[in-house]
Amino acid sequence: MAKSDTLGQFEQLVLAAILSLREDAYGVSIHAKAEELARPKSVSLGAIYVTLDRLEDKGLVSSRLSDPTPERGGRAKRRYQLEALGERALQESAVTAKRIWDETEAIWGKKIWGKRAPGRKAQA
Amino acid sequence: MPGEPPRILERIIGLFIPPSRREDVLGDLRERYANLGKYMMEAVRTTPMVIFGAIRRTTDPQLFLMEALLLYISFLSALWYVDRSMLDDQWGLLRPAIPAAIAIAILLLYDAWSPPEKQAPLRSPLRVVIALGSACLCQIAVLPREAAMFGAGIAALLVSTVRMLFPPGAALPQKAGGPAREASAAVSANAKRLWDAVVVLVALAILAVSLRYGGMPLMMVATIAVVVFQARRSWKE
Numbered sequence: 001m002a003k004s005d006t007l008g009q010f011e012q013l014v015l016a017a018i019l020s021l022r023e024d025a026y027g028v029s030i031h032a033k034a035e036e037l038a039r040p041k042s043v044s045l046g047a048i049y050v051t052l053d054r055l056e057d058k059g060l061v062s063s064r065l066s067d068p069t070p071e072r073g074g075r076a077k078r079r080y081q082l083e084a085l086g087e088r089a090l091q092e093s094a095v096t097a098k099r100i101w102d103e104t105e106a107i108w109g110k111k112i113w114g115k116r117a118p119g120r121k122a123q124a
Numbered sequence: 125m126p127g128e129p130p131r132i133l134e135r136i137i138g139l140f141i142p143p144s145r146r147e148d149v150l151g152d153l154r155e156r157y158a159n160l161g162k163y164m165m166e167a168v169r170t171t172p173m174v175i176f177g178a179i180r181r182t183t184d185p186q187l188f189l190m191e192a193l194l195l196y197i198s199f200l201s202a203l204w205y206v207d208r209s210m211l212d213d214q215w216g217l218l219r220p221a222i223p224a225a226i227a228i229a230i231l232l233l234y235d236a237w238s239p240p241e242k243q244a245p246l247r248s249p250l251r252v253v254i255a256l257g258s259a260c261l262c263q264i265a266v267l268p269r270e271a272a273m274f275g276a277g278i279a280a281l282l283v284s285t286v287r288m289l290f291p292p293g294a295a296l297p298q299k300a301g302g303p304a305r306e307a308s309a310a311v312s313a314n315a316k317r318l319w320d321a322v323v324v325l326v327a328l329a330i331l332a333v334s335l336r337y338g339g340m341p342l343m344m345v346a347t348i349a350v351v352v353f354q355a356r357r358s359w360k361e
Binding site for chain 2: 026031044045053065068078
């Protein structure tokens with residue numbers, strides 16, 4: 001079994017967006033979902049394309065062009081889906097994130113949900 | 125209903141987007157259309173990223189470095205032969221880098237616009253010649269005409285040979301579910317033979333010119349090396 005690549009934070013975001021969108025994962029919908037997940041940071045459509053290309057090259061996702069639709073001026077959507085390698089990489093990332101979450105929650109407790117970010121608190 | 129972008133504007137933006145992504149990116153931009161200003165802004169922000177992505181996908185870093193080095197050495201040796209005193213200037217060594225940089229940039233964009241897996245076997249040398257021709261035209265004020273011509277000739281020979289030996293895209297990562305690059309980028313035996321003949325003829329012509337003008341050591345060595353290499357390969361096959 002091949003060792004999966006380590007994912008960057010933005011790659012995790014895009015993979016999570018594809019996972020949650022299932023059959024409806026294409027440029028615009030992935031961008032909308034990624035923006036929702038990355039709040040309050042904004043995400044550019046171009047960054048989504050570059051990341052999707054990179055994930056496809058790594059074999060974590062695959063894409064295919066769907067039938068053209070009139071609302072897109074007769075142009076096709078490029079639909080993405082998670083490959084087995086991508087699912088495993090995302091799973092590993094989620095497990096690591098959970099461990100980090102458990103660790104920080106043990107120290108900061110419920111404060112992490114407060115209005116002030118931990119970094120700011122430390123500076124203050 | 126927010127309306128739709130002007131068709132002519134879509135076509136202009138489409139020219140800047142590599143064909144491999146044109147369909148879906150233009151569709152996505154149209155789907156997000158709210159007003160003309162926002163559409164333009166989004167297109168201006170997105171297109172460079174799409175171009176960058178296409179270049180990243182179609183460029184093999186090792187091949188890129190090899191080509192850049194060959195281009196620079198070709199123009200440097202040509203300038204050394206034609207007017208050695210120009211190399212003694214403060215920016216002398218930079219002069220041959222300008223046509224080399226222009227040619228490599230054109231090659232990068234050319235590859236991104238027509239991916240290697242969709243190339244006809246002899247397209248690669250053809251695009252090298254076009255890139256070098258454009259580079260020569262762009263930097264006529266920087267190098268003497270003879271140096272530009274000699275440099276472009278030897279660079280065309282060397283870079284095309286490198287591209288035939290290591291087809292661009294063959295070493296790039298395989299797309300999930302995509303066609304095997306190695307299989308689609310393979311060069312047919314007839315095309316190889318034809319290219320071998322072209323390389324030998326051009327190499328001999330350069331050799332004859334360099335002998336006529338009193339010898340150009342680097343070019344002669346490079347040309348002889350290419351001829352010997354090609355002959356050895358043809359004999360093996």
